[in-house]
Amino acid sequence: MNPPPAIAHPPYRGRLAPSPTGYLHLGHARTFWVAQERARAQGGKLVLRNEDLDSTRFQMGFVGAMLEDLRWFGIEWSEGPDVGGPYAPYNQSERMDFYRGALETLRAGNFIYPCTCSRKDIQAATRAPHANDDGEPIYPGTCRENRNSETGIRKCSWRFRVPDEKTIAFIDQNVGERKFVAGKDFGDFIVWRGDGVPAYQLACVVDDAAMGITEVVRGADLLVSTARQILLYRALGLPVPDFFHCELMLDETGVRLAKRHDALSLRQLSAAGRSPAELRRSWSHCG
Numbered sequence: 001m002n003p004p005p006a007i008a009h010p011p012y013r014g015r016l017a018p019s020p021t022g023y024l025h026l027g028h029a030r031t032f033w034v035a036q037e038r039a040r041a042q043g044g045k046l047v048l049r050n051e052d053l054d055s056t057r058f059q060m061g062f063v064g065a066m067l068e069d070l071r072w073f074g075i076e077w078s079e080g081p082d083v084g085g086p087y088a089p090y091n092q093s094e095r096m097d098f099y100r101g102a103l104e105t106l107r108a109g110n111f112i113y114p115c116t117c118s119r120k121d122i123q124a125a126t127r128a129p130h131a132n133d134d135g136e137p138i139y140p141g142t143c144r145e146n147r148n149s150e151t152g153i154r155k156c157s158w159r160f161r162v163p164d165e166k167t168i169a170f171i172d173q174n175v176g177e178r179k180f181v182a183g184k185d186f187g188d189f190i191v192w193r194g195d196g197v198p199a200y201q202l203a204c205v206v207d208d209a210a211m212g213i214t215e216v217v218r219g220a221d222l223l224v225s226t227a228r229q230i231l232l233y234r235a236l237g238l239p240v241p242d243f244f245h246c247e248l249m250l251d252e253t254g255v256r257l258a259k260r261h262d263a264l265s266l267r268q269l270s271a272a273g274r275s276p277a278e279l280r281r282s283w284s285h286c287g
Contacts, residue, residue, distance in 0.1 A: 012044025013214045016070070016077060017204070019051040020062035023265035024069050027219070027249035029276075030283055032075050034246055035217035047211055048080030050091045051204075053197055069266040073276045079211075087211040092203055099198040102206045102236055103158065103191065111235045112191060114156040115143040136224070138187035158192035160201075160231065168227040173244040175220065180227035189228050205229050209238040220245045 014035050018024060039046040048070075050063060067082055079085030089095055106112045122137045144161065164183035171177050180186060191202040198206075204225075208216060216226075226243050233240045269279065 010212065010214055012039060012042035013047060013212050014039040014044060014217060015047040015049055015208065015211065015213050016075065017049045017051050017207075017218075018066050018070075019054065020059060020066055021054060022062060023267045024066060025266065026264045026269065026279060029073050029075075029266055029279070030249055031217060031219055031246045032070065033073070033280065034244070036075055038215065038217060038244065044214075045079065046077045047085070047087070047213065048077040048082075048090065049207060049211070050081050051200075053092045053200075053203060065267060069270070072270055073266060092207065095203075095207065096198075098206050098210055099192075099203055102202060103198070105236055106160070106191065106232075107158070109235060110161075112158045112160050113143060115139075115159040115188075115190070116156045117142050136186065136189070138183075139189070141188065144188065155194040157190050157194045157199075159188045160191050160228070160235075162186065162188055162228075162231060168230055170226060170230060170240075170243065172223070172226075173215070173242055175223075175245055178223055178226075180224060182227070182231070186224050186228055191232070201225060201228050201232060205232045205236070205238065208241060209233070209236070213241050215242040215244060217244045217246065219248050221248060 016032050016035055018028065018032075036046055050066075052063065070077075077083070079087065079090065081090040084090075103112075117139075119137070121142070122139060139159065143159065162182035166182045167179050168182060169177065169179045189201060190199045193199055223245055226245075230240055
């Protein structure tokens with residue numbers, strides 16, 4: 001008897017997805033370096049996507065700085081806003097038609113509902129202080145019963161209805177099996193903001209699927225977001241990629257690095273005469 005044919009896996013495609021809301025820091029660099037090394041090990045492609053949807057924080061000057069700092073650190077990509085590629089455009093601000101199409105699919109499938117609650121409303125009524133890991137308040141379900149009479153007169157967002165008590169499990173390529181319970185570890189989440197912009201969860205899923213990303217490498221603070229995004233992949237009928245979540249880099253006080261840590265930004269480290277090779281030698285394993 002002949003053996004069954006081998007299952008053909010798609011070529012490896014990883015991605016970098018920085019937001020131009022500040023200067024990149026050493027924590028970003030470590031995660032992006034891991035993404036690059038994993039793509040190289042698989043003989044795959046690395047895609048750069050500019051996640052410039054947040055108009056309240058985005059600054060044009062940070063886009064050029066982002067590209068310069070990544071190149072200085074030794075990160076290379078084969079597709080992106082500066083080099084083009086078969087899945088252009090690579091600026092999220094130019095991909096609104098993709099997101100609107102996904103929103104209509106979710107609305108037609110009754111996966112989402114309009115929500116008129118403000119963040120202040122949610123914090124006042126929430127049944128839990130925040131979701132696991134990422135500080136996102138768990139939505140109390142105020143607008144689950146569609147209040148159509150209010151959506152015409154009040155600005156509304158669109159919120160994904162999670163299947164309460166359902167366990168979302170996945171095998172992370174770095175930290176192993178993770179399980180999150182919908183309605184307990186995270187609640188109904190926004191996919192479209194009241195200002196007419198897609199939320200991170202929806203834009204990320206739509207773009208990773210459209211660009212053929214096979215593995216998402218990112219920080220461990222997004223583990224809960226992975227559970228949310230798996231629900232979106234399923235609702236949209238899209239293939240779910242693999243995930244590799246890196247341990248977060250902390251400062252000397254034990255606080256995770258953020259863009260406010262100017263002294264550890266790649267721009268400041270470069271100006272101080274530090275070299276990428278020297279900085280990489282100080283790293284422990286990502287996991």
